[in-house]
Amino acid sequence: MKLGFLYAGQGSQHPGMGADLYEAFPAFRTVIDGTKVDFDLKKVSFKDPDGVLNQTRYTQPCMVAFAAGLTAVLAEKGVIPAAAAGLSLGEYSALHAAGVFDAATAVKLVAFRGRAMEEAAAGRESAMMAVLNLDRALLQDACDAASDLGCVVIANYNCPGQLVIGGEKAAVEKAAALAKEKGARRCLPLKVSGPFHTPLMAPAGDALQTYFQGVNFALPRIPVIFNCLGNVMGDGDTIPALLVRQVQSSVFMEDSIRAMAAMGVDAMVEIGPGKALSGFVKKTVPEMPVCAVETAADVEQLAQTLERLIKEKA
Structure with a gap:
């Protein structure tokens, strides 16, 4: 097997x-x-x-x-x-x-x-959030629109219906708000110590x-x-x-x-x-x-x- x-x-x-x-x-x-x-x-x-x-x-x-x-x-x-x-x-x-x-x-x-x-x-005000039930392309649009506040990207493509965004805190929070407007069911802050898998x-x-x-x-x-x-x-x-x-x-x-x-x-x-x-x-x-x-x-x-x-x- x-x-x-x-x-x-x-x-x-x-x-x-x-x-x-x-x-x-x-x-x-x-x-x-x-x-x-x-x-x-x-x-x-x-x-x-x-x-x-x-x-x-x-x-x-x-x-x-x-x-x-x-x-x-x-x-x-x-x-x-x-x-x-x-x-x-x-x-x-x-x-x-x-x-x-x-x-x-x-x-x-x-x-x-x-x-x-x-x-x-160290020294960065960063955040990561799990975004539930939103299409990849729509979340990417939200990240693009929030990038005026700093770095925010899709850090994890975990499975259908579960993506994770990460980057500078203000940009991540704006992207999460936009994701909800686009139909995301929930955006959950993750307890992590840094903006992992981001630039x-x-x-x-x-x-x-x-x-x-x-x-x-x-x-x-x-x-x-x-x-x-x-x-x-x-x-x-x-x-x-x-x-x-x-x-x-x-x-x-x-x-x-x-x-x-x-x-x-x-x-x-x-x-x-x-x-x-x-x-x-x-x-x-x-x-x-x-x-x-x-x-x-x-x-x-x-x-x-x-x-x-x-x-x-x-």
């Missing part, structure tokens, strides 16, 4: 994530214990007593270490992807699953990325470009669908260039899910806290089976679900 792995992005993290996996699976413990960061990753992920998990510089390495550990657990059970993608931060986990870099390198990269994004956002993140992109010069990127063993393309990379693309572009441009998650479905995967597996990507799949390709895996119980349930799907396919 061909599986597409989808890796969760920032925003789905919560204290306690991975604690049961750490107790249940040696493969998960090996990844977590082998992770080198400048803070106590287990303490922040499992308990977060100081309330720092939602800060970007902590969130990103915790999330990627969690994903790498769970990927190792699934691989040990023979559950491996035929294709991979991830939402924003999750793209690094997808690249790890494809063999582009090991778990330690993935965590090191996103630790740097998290700091660079925090620094790029305002260009300083983070510049920092990553320099940092990547000292990193070895192997060729992916399986297709990876990139956020900024909504597809696999082309002949003229390189992984470092796409990751630099990703941090400061739109995430085409809906397009990525459609591209993965078009590759002929039989089911998709969401890896990470929460079930946001499973929801995107159900709204984008409702006929596609999708399973979310976050806990030790989910790992055991996945085996049963895949067994059932194999029988149904036969």
Whole structure:
């Protein structure tokens, strides 16, 4: 059975994530214990007593270490992807699953990325909003009309009926008001620490470009669908260039899910806290089976679900 792995992005993290996996699976413990960061990753992920998990510089390495550990657990059970993608931060986990870099390198990269994004956002009065039930073209018109107040763009194309805008606060608020006038059902402010996936993140992109010069990127063993393309990379693309572009441009998650479905995967597996990507799949390709895996119980349930799907396919 061909599986597409989808890796969760920032925003789905919560204290306690991975604690049961750490107790249940040696493969998960090996990844977590082998992770080198400048803070106590287990303490922040499992308990977060100081309330720092939602800060970007902590969130990103915790999330990627969690994903790498769970990927190792699934691989040990023979559950491996035929294709991979991830939402924003999750793209690094997808690249790890494809063999582009090991778990330690993935965590090191996103630790740097998290700091660079925090620094790029510092001192900016920015905002991001989810816009529900409005056509892409109409929302783009709203952003264009609001750009006289500053930068505002569609940062995330999540699924049919769910888009996210981001940029300078005044421009985002004007675009949201115009979106409502154009028929948007709701515009919901997001609790984020910066205008992610907008041109305002260009300083983070510049920092990553320099940092990547000292990193070895192997060729992916399986297709990876990139956020900024909504597809696999082309002949003229390189992984470092796409990751630099990703941090400061739109995430085409809906397009990525459609591209993965078009590759002929039989089911998709969401890896990470929460079930946001499973929801995107159900709204984008409702006929596609999708399973979310976050806990030790989910790992055991996945085996049963895949067994059932194999029988149904036969």
